[in-house]
Amino acid sequence: xxxxxxxHKGLFIFLCxxxxxxxxxxxxxxxxxxxxxxxxxxxxxxxxxxxxxxDLVEAISASGTIVSSDSVMVTARxxxxxxxxxxxxxGDWVEAGTLICVLDSSKLEETLAIAEANLAxxxxxxxxxxxxxxxxxxxxxxAQNQANQSVQTSVAEAERALSNAQTxxxxxxxxxxxxxxxxxxxxxxxxxxxxxDGEIETIIxxxxxxxxxxxxxxxxLATLAPVAMGEEGYDAYINKQTELTxxxxxxxxxxxxxxxxxxxxxxxxxxxxxxxxxxxxxGTDLTSKSAAANLKDSLEVRKSSAYxxxxxxxxSLNSAxxxxxxxxxxxxxxxxxxxxxxxxxxxxxxxxxxETGTMSAExxxxxxxxxxxxxxxxxxxxxxxxxxxxxxxxxxxxxxIVTIENTSAYDVExxxxxxxxxxxxxxxxxxxxxxxxxxxxxxxxxxxxxxRAAVGLAAVAYKVVVQVNTQCEDLRLDxxxxxxxxxxxxxxxxxxxxxxxxxDDDGNTYVEVAKGKDxxxxxxxxxxxxxxxxxxxxxxxxxxxxxLAEGVEVxxxxxxxxxxxxxxxxxxxxxxxxY
Numbered sequence: 001x002x003x004x005x006x007x008h009k010g011l012f013i014f015l016c017x018x019x020x021x022x023x024x025x026x027x028x029x030x031x032x033x034x035x036x037x038x039x040x041x042x043x044x045x046x047x048x049x050x051x052x053x054x055d056l057v058e059a060i061s062a063s064g065t066i067v068s069s070d071s072v073m074v075t076a077r078x079x080x081x082x083x084x085x086x087x088x089x090x091g092d093w094v095e096a097g098t099l100i101c102v103l104d105s106s107k108l109e110e111t112l113a114i115a116e117a118n119l120a121x122x123x124x125x126x127x128x129x130x131x132x133x134x135x136x137x138x139x140x141x142x143a144q145n146q147a148n149q150s151v152q153t154s155v156a157e158a159e160r161a162l163s164n165a166q167t168x169x170x171x172x173x174x175x176x177x178x179x180x181x182x183x184x185x186x187x188x189x190x191x192x193x194x195x196x197d198g199e200i201e202t203i204i205x206x207x208x209x210x211x212x213x214x215x216x217x218x219x220x221l222a223t224l225a226p227v228a229m230g231e232e233g234y235d236a237y238i239n240k241q242t243e244l245t246x247x248x249x250x251x252x253x254x255x256x257x258x259x260x261x262x263x264x265x266x267x268x269x270x271x272x273x274x275x276x277x278x279x280x281x282x283g284t285d286l287t288s289k290s291a292a293a294n295l296k297d298s299l300e301v302r303k304s305s306a307y308x309x310x311x312x313x314x315x316s317l318n319s320a321x322x323x324x325x326x327x328x329x330x331x332x333x334x335x336x337x338x339x340x341x342x343x344x345x346x347x348x349x350x351x352x353x354x355e356t357g358t359m360s361a362e363x364x365x366x367x368x369x370x371x372x373x374x375x376x377x378x379x380x381x382x383x384x385x386x387x388x389x390x391x392x393x394x395x396x397x398x399x400x401i402v403t404i405e406n407t408s409a410y411d412v413e414x415x416x417x418x419x420x421x422x423x424x425x426x427x428x429x430x431x432x433x434x435x436x437x438x439x440x441x442x443x444x445x446x447x448x449x450x451x452r453a454a455v456g457l458a459a460v461a462y463k464v465v466v467q468v469n470t471q472c473e474d475l476r477l478d479x480x481x482x483x484x485x486x487x488x489x490x491x492x493x494x495x496x497x498x499x500x501x502x503x504d505d506d507g508n509t510y511v512e513v514a515k516g517k518d519x520x521x522x523x524x525x526x527x528x529x530x531x532x533x534x535x536x537x538x539x540x541x542x543x544x545x546x547x548l549a550e551g552v553e554v555x556x557x558x559x560x561x562x563x564x565x566x567x568x569x570x571x572x573x574x575x576x577x578x579y
Contacts, residue, residue, distance in 0.1 A: 046524040048514045048553040049497045056493060056535045056542055059431075059484040060423060062464075064414030066434065066479040068405035069467065072380050075400055076103060078371040083394045088402060090388055094379045101390070101401050103375035112368040119361040126354040133350040137343040144340050151331045158320070158327040165313075165320035172306075172313035179306035182277075183299045189275035190296035193286060196269035197293075203262045210255040217248045381406055386477070405477065410468040411447060412481045415454055415461035424449050429486040430466045434479045442470040446485065490535040494543045500554045501533060501541055509533055511548065512555040526555050 085102035088094060221244045227237040273286045276295075286292045383406040390401050412432060416424055430444040450463040466483060468475070500511050508530055515525035531546030548554070 046514060046526065047556045047558065049500060049556050051494060051496055051543070051548050051550055051552045051554060053492050053550060054495050054540065056490045056495060056537045056540060057484075057486060058488045058535050058537060059486050060416070060420050062414045062416060062483045062485065064412040064466070064481050064483055066468075066475055066477055066481055067411050067413050068383065068407060068477060069409040069411045070381055070383070070406035071386075071403065072383075072405075073400035073403050074100065074377060074380065075398060076101070076377045076396065077374040078103060078108075079396065079398045081105065081107065081375065081396055083390045083392055083396050084375075086388065086390060086392055086401075088385045088388065090385055092385045094382065094385060094404060096379055096382045098379045099376060100379050100385075101377040103377070103396055105372045105375040108368055108372050108375070112365060112372065115361060115365050115368060119358055119365060122358055122361060123354075126350075126358070130347070130350045130354050133343070133347040137340075137347045140340040140343040148331070151327070155324070155327040155331050158324040162317075162320040162324040165317040169310075169313040169317040172310045176306040176310035179303055183303050185275065186277045187296055187299045187303070189272050190286075190292050190299070192272035193269055193276070193292040194296060196265050196272060200262060200265045200269065203258050203265060207255055207258045207262070210251050210258065214248055214251045214255070217244050217251065220244055221248070377401055379404055383407060407477065410475055410477075412444065412466040412468060412483060414464050414466065414481075414483055415457065416464050418453070418460040418462070421449070421462045421464075423487055424462075424464055424485060431484040431486065432466065432468060432470075433482045434475065436476060436479045437472055437474045440472065440474075442468055442472060442475075444468045444470070444483075488535050490542050493534065494548060494550065495540040496543060496548070496554050497556055498536065498539055498541050500556045501531070502557065511543075511546075512557075513548070514553040514555055524555075 082104040083101065084104040086100075087098075087102075088100045094100060221241065224237070224240060224244070227234045273292075276286065284291050284295050286295070381404055383404040385402050386405050387403040388401075389399060389403075390396060412430075424446060426446050426449060428446045430446060432442040432444050433440070434442075444466045447465045447467040452462070453460045454463050464485075466485075496511055502510055502512070504510060509532065510528050510530045512526040513529050515527055517523065518525055529547050531548060532544045534542035534544040536542070
């Protein structure tokens with residue numbers, strides 16, 4: 001009802017004024033009063049809408065311009081030459097690689113020929129300098145090699161001496177090892193014999209001493225005057241007799257132990273004699289203490305002689321090794337010849353100059369050649385020539401020669417305000433219409449979104465490029481395009497009019513379901529139903545949850561005042577109901 005009132009505001013205000021005047025004068029006839037009441041009742045009746053399923057699309061609308069998806073302003077990488085030939089005109093279709101313009105390269109070719117001749121002369125002079133420096137260096141090296149020949153001879157002689165010393169050392173080492181292996185067992189055994197001889201002699205002397213003590217004690221015991229029991233001195237006689245008898249028994253026991261030890265030592269000595277090599281002891285009576293010691297000394301003298309030969313050979317080898325090392329060090333020492341060093345430096349400088357002396361000229365020649373090659377200008381892409389900026393005979397100064405635009409694929413350039421740009425994402429679907437293509441809806445997607453606002457616009461807006469995916473022969477460059485950038489879609493969902501959704505004081509969303517009229521008062525009855533909403537279009541909104549079934553009628557509020565108030569309406573719209 002609210003939309004009806006806004007749509008027919010003039011009529012509505014006129015009727016309200018008319019009824020007010022009629023009531024003031026009181027002369028309105030009864031039929032007019034009844035008619036006015038009926039009309040007011042009609043206007044005050046709740047406007048309703050049916051809950052229905054439909055497809056919803058939330059989109060942002062914009063307008064833009066059809067542009068080529070690929071546009072190139074063709075230039076040449078050369079300056080200061082005349083335009084010799086222009087092969088295309090505006091509107092021509094060219095394939096990539098087509099020759100579109102030729103610049104005059106004759107002056108560049110003359111300059112290139114002079115630069116090449118100068119380079120050849122410079123290279124010849126530098127090569128001659130390098131050859132002379134190489135000869136000087138070779139002569140210096142030959143002289144130095146001759147001087148080093150004597151050093152190499154010294155190395156060879158020192159190497160031979162080292163080899164001989166190594167052979168002598170190996171022989172002496174083998175002889176010493178063989179002597180040790182041959183004599184060491186007998187020397188060790190003779191050492192044991194000599195040791196046991198000394199121990200046997202010591203034990204024999206100890207036994208002799210015990211025999212002397214026993215004899216002395218027996219003599220003293222034999223000469224002891226006996227004293228009868230009861231006589232004076234009897235106790236002293238008995239004690240002395242007991243003392244001597246005990247001493248003799250102790251001596252006899254020690255002698256027995258010594259004899260046992262003597263027998264053990266003699267046995268050990270015999271075993272040690274048996275270990276002495278028979279060939280080394282032939283003709284020697286080893287039972288003699290001095291004979292075993294003498295034989296051991298003679299064997300050690302032989303071993304010492306072999307060791308002395310080994311040490312002498314080791315010293316000779318060390319001396320030969322030192323002499324060889326000095327000779328090699330002298331041979332490997334870098335040449336100290338100032339002549340060779342100077343010749344080497346001179347050669348290196350000449351080679352460096354030969355490598356770098358022509359670098360600048362070669363780079364210049366490459367630059368001239370590249371400029372000559374760039375005098376032939378080719379189309380980098382296929383497309384239509386939309387501008388030609390040079391004519392034959394012009395002096396080319398580096399500006400665009402032609403502009404080529406690929407019309408096999410189009411884009412739309414548009415600008416989205418700062419309030420909506422955050423909703424635009426690359427890849428979003430776009431519905432495109434143009435004046436030139438009528439009602440045809442072309443498909444597209446968002447191709448790019450500028451990160452910064454465009455410069456020079458009255459408001460803050462960002463450039464968005466939309467790729468046109470539908471092939472259409474009627475499209476032309478610079479056409480005006482109307483865009484609907486799809487943000488969200490919802491198919492076959494429960495919807496109600498956007499204006500039927502209301503909010504309570506707590507911000508909760510609800511709609512009012514129409515329940516007919518009160519029989520007693522005639523007032524429209526309605527029930528508040530809380531809902532959750534989803535996708536919003538310009539006129540409808542999706543209901544995602546809530547006790548609403550298809551076909552149910554919901555109340556569409558008449559105005560923001562929640563009831564009819566003629567004075568409020570007049571205040572809102574103005575005395576003449578202005579729009």
